[in-house]
Amino acid sequence: MHTADWHVGKKLGRIDRRAEFEQVLDELVAIARDQRVDLVVVAGDLLDRAIAPYDAISLVLDALRRLADAAGHVVAIVGNHDSAVLFELLAPLLRDMGILLVPRIRRPGAGGVVTVASRDGAEAASVAAFPFLHEAEVVDFMAESEDWFKGYDRRVQGICRTLCEGLDPATVKVLTGHFFVAGAELGGGERRIQVGPQYAATAQAIPPTVHYAALGHVHRPQEIQGAAVRARYSGSIPRSTSPSAPTARRWSWSRRPRRPRRGSPPSSSPPAGGCCGSKAPSRSCGPERGPVSSTAPTSTSG
Numbered sequence: 031m032h033t034a035d036w037h038v039g040k041k042l043g044r045i046d047r048r049a050e051f052e053q054v055l056d057e058l059v060a061i062a063r064d065q066r067v068d069l070v071v072v073a074g075d076l077l078d079r080a081i082a083p084y085d086a087i088s089l090v091l092d093a094l095r096r097l098a099d100a101a102g103h104v105v106a107i108v109g110n111h112d113s114a115v116l117f118e119l120l121a122p123l124l125r126d127m128g129i130l131l132v133p134r135i136r137r138p139g140a141g142g143v144v145t146v147a148s149r150d151g152a153e154a155a156s157v158a159a160f161p162f163l164h165e166a167e168v169v170d171f172m173a174e175s176e177d178w179f180k181g182y183d184r185r186v187q188g189i190c191r192t193l194c195e196g197l198d199p200a201t202v203k204v205l206t207g208h209f210f211v212a213g214a215e216l217g218g219g220e221r222r223i224q225v226g227p228q229y230a231a232t233a234q235a236i237p238p239t240v241h242y243a244a245l246g247h248v249h250r251p252q253e254i255q256g257a258a259v260r261a262r263y264s265g266s267i268p269r270s271t272s273p274s275a276p277t278a279r280r281w282s283w284s285r286r287p288r289r290p291r292r293g294s295p296p297s298s299s300p301p302a303g304g305c306c307g308s309k310a311p312s313r314s315c316g317p318e319r320g321p322v323s324s325t326a327p328t329s330t331s332g
């Protein structure tokens with residue numbers, strides 16, 4: 031199940047929206063339980079501010095705990111509104127509860143890829159986790175301005191590739207990231223200065239070897255056009271400008287890709303449109319597996 035951009039703590043003018051957040055988070059927990067979800071991926075912006083009020087932090091912690099109880103595991107990455115320092119502080123305390131927080135971009139073997147088992151222990155998923163990358167960490171602002179944007183796209187693509195090369199081919203392979211993909215439609219509530227379109231990745235950044243890409247950052251739920259596999263923005267949960275927009279998306283692998291038999295030859299890439307999504311949760315994922323590169327990961331310090 032894929033969700034993102036909770037922005038807990040966000041207010042509507044002076045109006046406190048705690049009751050709304052409680053209600054939507056209750057709904058997510060109920061979906062995770064009723065759909066027998068094995069993993070919840072939260073693709074960033076759990077909180078609305080880096081220095082969040084304690085009651086907002088407590089609401090998020092409670093939601094994560096209940097989601098982990100329902101699904102077994104939660105993987106959550108830092109978005110541009112979250113505090114990496116807070117996530118770092120909480121990560122070791124929450125790990126034993128099945129809540130895996132990824133505060134910073136790390137190489138696959140150093141926390142950039144996390145692997146979790148399904149509730150029945152029969153299968154596993156590995157998640158390439160790509161927390162928010164600020165353009166200031168990438169762009170040389172002394173260079174020509176047209177190079178700024180190209181440099182950002184190249185870096186995002188390199189990080190996605192390196193992380194996804196670290197995914198275990200015997201598992202369900204998921205990429206989660208908090209970045210803007212060019213062409214995505216904003217949904218309202220994003221702070222325009224922090225969401226592209228200048229600092230944008232392209233759909234090609236999503237490697238064709240994953241089964242699903244769970245993205246956050248853009249608040250309107252949508253498919254990523256032009257991606258080689260099924261990739262989505264789940265959308266944000268607080269309603270801001272578009273009351274008709276669906277509040278949350280989910281996916282599950284109640285029908286999982288079959289585990290390849292031992293010694294079976296590597297098969298071809300997964301078909302476009304790939305894996306179980308919200309619109310067709312019962313659709314079979316098929317047995318296809320993407321090839322996994324055996325080359326050494328390229329350097330993508332960031």
Ligand SMILES: [Mn+2]
Pocket residue numbers: 035037075109111220247248
């Ligand atoms: Mn957001």
